Amino acid sequence: MHGLLLIDKPSGLSSHDVVRQIRRLFKTRKVGHAGTLDPLATGVLPIAVGEGTKLLQFLLAEKKSYRATMRLGTTTDTLDSEGSELTQIDIPDDVLTLLPSVLRNFTGEIEQIPPMYSALKRNGVPLYKLARAGQIVEREPRSVTIDRLELLDTQLPDVTIEVECTKGTYIRTLCADIGDALGCGAHVVALRRLSTGQYPIEHCLPLDQLGELCDVVQSSAFMTVDEALSDYPAAELVEDAAKRLKNGVPPLTSELTAQLAALPGDLVRLVYAGRLLAMARYAPEQQDEKKGDFDLMRVFNCHAVG
Numbered sequence: 001m002h003g004l005l006l007i008d009k010p011s012g013l014s015s016h017d018v019v020r021q022i023r024r025l026f027k028t029r030k031v032g033h034a035g036t037l038d039p040l041a042t043g044v045l046p047i048a049v050g051e052g053t054k055l056l057q058f059l060l061a062e063k064k065s066y067r068a069t070m071r072l073g074t075t076t077d078t079l080d081s082e083g084s085e086l087t088q089i090d091i092p093d094d095v096l097t098l099l100p101s102v103l104r105n106f107t108g109e110i111e112q113i114p115p116m117y118s119a120l121k122r123n124g125v126p127l128y129k130l131a132r133a134g135q136i137v138e139r140e141p142r143s144v145t146i147d148r149l150e151l152l153d154t155q156l157p158d159v160t161i162e163v164e165c166t167k168g169t170y171i172r173t174l175c176a177d178i179g180d181a182l183g184c185g186a187h188v189v190a191l192r193r194l195s196t197g198q199y200p201i202e203h204c205l206p207l208d209q210l211g212e213l214c215d216v217v218q219s220s221a222f223m224t225v226d227e228a229l230s231d232y233p234a235a236e237l238v239e240d241a242a243k244r245l246k247n248g249v250p251p252l253t254s255e256l257t258a259q260l261a262a263l264p265g266d267l268v269r270l271v272y273a274g275r276l277l278a279m280a281r282y283a284p285e286q287q288d289e290k291k292g293d294f295d296l297m298r299v300f301n302c303h304a305v306g
Contacts, residue, residue: 043193062197
């Protein structure tokens with residue numbers, strides 16, 4: 001089994017808990033996930049199996065969307081309901097009037113300081129382990145982009161929003177910062193990932209519905225390595241160039257069967273007979289012609305030719 005399995009992660013499990021379950025179920029160690037979800041969170045969690053683990057670096061770069069409910073007036077050390085309460089502040093009487101303009105201020109490119117309770121590492125140690133030991137360390141702000149921030153519902157003290165954002169966005173931090181801007185603080189009480197790139201929640205399979213391997217492979221929640229990256233432009237190779245790929249030799253543009261619909265620097269799929277052989281960056285006119293016109297990023301051995 002080589003490909004991508006779209007799981008609707010339940011609340012209460014870490015992303016790695018899901019990986020462990022799938023390793024046991026399918027009796028393979030070669031399993032990974034794209035984009036960590038907090039134990040509190042639910043929703044889209046792409047799980048890569050076999051050669052599909054080579055897909056992960058491309059999936060992590062994709063945009064994501066979320067639905068989040070934040071509770072105004074209370075802050076916690078984890079920025080969500082699983083943490084210990086830090087402060088309680090009265091919600092402003094005019095909060096419903098303030099909300100639209102505050103949300104607009106968090107749209108576009110913004111800076112975030114990653115939370116202490118996160119998987120980021122300092123000197124090889126995850127920040128959440130330092131936080132549990134009572135240590136707080138300085139974190140550098142990061143630039144992220146919020147493409148859409150929509151107010152869905154207000155049932156004070158709870159406010160529900162939908163967010164479309166770039167990779168690396170912390171929704172817990174976003175909600176905490178919105179609470180700070182409102183003057184009362186906030187923490188996340190519910191979080192659901194609605195999509196990762198081209199993969200929507202509607203295509204996901206609840207973890208408790210995973211059954212026999214043959215049934216999973218035939219479900220809409222499973223994609224082969226070819227299908228999982230189908231959004232990237234394809235460069236169809238002649239047979240000789242396809243054979244050389246397994247030895248790490250990138251092709252020339254002249255070894256394509258058709259004109260490539262890509263610009264220099266674009267990521268493309270190198271395919272033969274419609275099957276994905278490698279992911280590469282299009283780099284025509286390199287100074288050393290022996291390097292070909294593509295920088296190989298990942299070669300998929302499950303489809304090797306010759």
